[in-house]
Amino acid sequence: MKYCKKCLYPDTKPQLIFNDKGVCSACENMKKKEMIDWNEKKKEFGLILEKYRNRDGKNYDCIIPVSGGKDSTYQTYVMKKEYGLNPLVVNFHPLDQTNIGKKNLDNLKKIGVDCIEFSPNPIIYQKLAKYGLTELGDFQWPEHLGIFTIPVQIAVKYNIPLIMWGENPQLEYGQPTDIDKDTILDREWNEKNGGYFLDKIKPQDMTKYGFSISDLKPYLYPSDDEIKQVGVTGIFLGSYHKWDIFKQLEFVKTIGFSENNEIMEGTYNKWENLDVYFTVFHDYFKFLKYGFGRTTDHVSIEIRYGRISREDGIELVKKYDGKIPKKYLKEFLQAADISEKEFHSICDKFTNKELFLTDNSGNLIKDEQGNLKLKNQVC
Numbered sequence: 224m225k226y227c228k229k230c231l232y233p234d235t236k237p238q239l240i241f242n243d244k245g246v247c248s249a250c251e252n253m254k255k256k257e258m259i260d261w262n263e264k265k266k267e268f269g270l271i272l273e274k275y276r277n278r279d280g281k282n283y284d285c286i287i288p289v290s291g292g293k294d295s296t297y298q299t300y301v302m303k304k305e306y307g308l309n310p311l312v313v314n315f316h317p318l319d320q321t322n323i324g325k326k327n328l329d330n331l332k333k334i335g336v337d338c339i340e341f342s343p344n345p346i347i348y349q350k351l352a353k354y355g356l357t358e359l360g361d362f363q364w365p366e367h368l369g370i371f372t373i374p375v376q377i378a379v380k381y382n383i384p385l386i387m388w389g390e391n392p393q394l395e396y397g398q399p400t401d402i403d404k405d406t407i408l409d410r411e412w413n414e415k416n417g418g419y420f421l422d423k424i425k426p427q428d429m430t431k432y433g434f435s436i437s438d439l440k441p442y443l444y445p446s447d448d449e450i451k452q453v454g455v456t457g458i459f460l461g462s463y464h465k466w467d468i469f470k471q472l473e474f475v476k477t478i479g480f481s482e483n484n485e486i487m488e489g490t491y492n493k494w495e496n497l498d499v500y501f502t503v504f505h506d507y508f509k510f511l512k513y514g515f516g517r518t519t520d521h522v523s524i525e526i527r528y529g530r531i532s533r534e535d536g537i538e539l540v541k542k543y544d545g546k547i548p549k550k551y552l553k554e555f556l557q558a559a560d561i562s563e564k565e566f567h568s569i570c571d572k573f574t575n576k577e578l579f580l581t582d583n584s585g586n587l588i589k590d591e592q593g594n595l596k597l598k599n600q601v602c
């Protein structure tokens with residue numbers, strides 16, 4: 224593993240590119256972001272909104288996909304209060320929603336919006352989640368699909384062409400695409416950049432495993448024809464408004480957004496991934512597959528925003544990244560309907576053995592807590 228010279232992203236991170244000076248594309252894009260004329264972008268944005276604004280008030284002006292996190296609250300506030308739009312907010316209801324997630328979603332609605340909360344069939348969801356865990360190493364697979372499909376399905380059904388997504392992942396996390404051109408989130412974008420659509424198995428393929436198309440409805444992307452008929456267009460607010468998660472976090476707290484009381488397992492902060500219990504397991508599998516966890520993401524963001532030094536970031540990564548989640552393990556095993564032993568063998572199945580220390584017979588070396596050790600620790 225090789226690490227970015229500026230932040231702590233490793234070269235194992237999918238779709239990240241390093242330049243010849245050893246700097247990653249996320250850091251490079253951060254520089255580009257500073258050079259963008261954001262006033263010009265705002266003007267451009269105003270023109271786009273005028274095109275989609277519903278003149279007679281009989282329909283909503285746009286859809287905002289929301290989780291109940293800080294970004295959703297910010298997006299909803301900006302669209303409703305700054306631009307005076309009447310958005311329909313759409314939430315794919317995760318089955319592992321936390322109390323604080325529910326509270327923040329309720330608070331978001333009080334900005335003054337109608338909301339569709341889509342609750343998927345829990346029996347099908349559970350089966351898909353188990354498939355996700357054992358075959359893809361991602362128990363939240365159905366949730367990750369649903370948050371991208373349900374808003375598009377609702378856009379088609381309600382005839383609302385504009386979908387307003389939040390941060391632009393190219394600008395924030397450095398996927399190597401053209402900032403000026405790749406501002407539209409559509410099927411092509413999903414297939415190119417949306418990790419959950421890149422998996423070796425697509426939701427429609429699940430009919431091979433005894434699911435009917437009707438079971439899979441919430442997880443299927445609408446057809447090109449349906450999308451064309453309504454003219455569905457997804458854009459990122461972060462392509463037109465200079466995204467600053469820390470300023471935005473301070474702001475949403477003034478309008479009722481709650482942080483966690485304690486730090487989240489797997490990282491050192493209280494402000495992200497508050498809305499679902501099992502994200503920590505998703506992050507742990509990411510560590511097993513790519514050798515970095517949520518702490519690396521968080522410190523890399525903070526380094527890019529100039530809030531902490533790279534050295535402090537390294538200390539945090541050493542302290543928090545890559546530990547087996549313990550806090551909700553019992554609930555997780557229950558939800559996945561597996562024993563702890565099965566859990567560990569699934570973990571081993573998805574561990575990239577190239578990245579971790581092994582003994583002479585090729586077995587993974589674990590400490591007394593069961594944690595692995597990277598061959599190349601960040602430094």
Ligand SMILES: [Zn+2]
Binds near residue numbers: 227228229
């Ligand atoms: Zn970097």
